Amino acid sequence: MLELAILGLLKERSMHGYQLSKRLTDTLGGFWRVSYGSLYPSLKRLERQGAVEQVFDVQEVGRRKNVYRITQLGETMFRRLLEEAGSDATGEDNRFRVRLAFFKYLAPDSRIRLLERRRAFLEERLDAITASLPTQRDTYTLSLVQHGRETTEQDIAWLNGLIAAERRATETTTGRTKRRSTRTARRKERTT
Amino acid sequence: MLELAILGLLKERSMHGYQLSKRLTDTLGGFWRVSYGSLYPSLKRLERQGAVEQVFDVQEVGRRKNVYRITQLGETMFRRLLEEAGSDATGEDNRFRVRLAFFKYLAPDSRIRLLERRRAFLEERLDAITASLPTQRDTYTLSLVQHGRETTEQDIAWLNGLIAAERRATETTTGRTKRRSTRTARRKERTT
């Protein structure tokens, strides 16, 4: 995940570790502050693999700053990691966030596929939460689970918005080719 | 974190690993499904430390099931871990969820203190998010960050509810003992 994030950020412009860390906490909306204990080793690993390389600015004399630039191999790695079907929609929530942050590099249909898988995952989580609700006898765990339910519902609503927008964009593009087809009725087909 | 969770669950009743895993995903509202790759080693570690011990049920003959019971030492450890001011309100979100799940074992004033620290942390996060909003030029990261902002706001509102409820409970209790003293003015005294 970290490798994907680093490569994705370095695609935009070359940076050093400290900057990467800041940009990362920014684009991830405050969740997941990367630890330097993972960032710097990861950066070195990527350099060893030839995915990134150091940029030596002649201007900079005094202060030590390890500025990295993404290589061709790094670009390829980035594509592979981004496309990879892995446990991205599933599993830890930040996994999905990182992928979403680099959605612009993904093909529209891949985007929709990923969003839908994420939604399916969250709907499963929602079902599990709802099922576990009546078993909560403790005030605090009850509140915790209820709040979790609401948050999950809002996450799903947000995803629905993203999916709809993505479809609209696709439709407009294809619509330019094949005129009429203002159909928006989509089949929900919940696998329950 | 896992140790705290295990001990807290074993306080209610003795269980084996598989049961612990299920109960944990339940009480945590679907976030954080513990991996067996951390659960079983953790259980062994706790046994080695004398915090838990195996229960041998004579009835059970066939199937191997390692049922664990919390010991006196384990109870002490649980107290320590729960009380511990560590990076609980701060840092990873599940840390806080686990603590909240065992709030009933915490003194009311400790509860309020923890909730307020959590709120302060989330407010800082909210500020950071708001500050980073105008820098987002990408549609997707913008949406991501905006959604993060809303989620954080709702988290804070939820915390406010919990804090209010906690205060109401405290007030009623102390009111019964020492009549007047509707003092609610709290000194924030941020240790910055």
Added chain:
DNA sequence: GGGTAGATATATCGGACCGATATACAGAAC
């Protein structure tokens, strides 16, 4: 009986990531 499918149950390995900690230099504040 035989087959197999799915839930229950434990275990381990390599590696990703964290949290704490140390170090050092820059610029501003006073």
Added chain:
DNA sequence: GTTCTGTATATCGGTCCGATATATCTACCC
């Protein structure tokens, strides 16, 4: 001048994850 805050890199021990392997129990069908 000194002190404080922000920038910057580095490393260590340890927790936790994800994949994988294995075995048993229950339930169902043929």
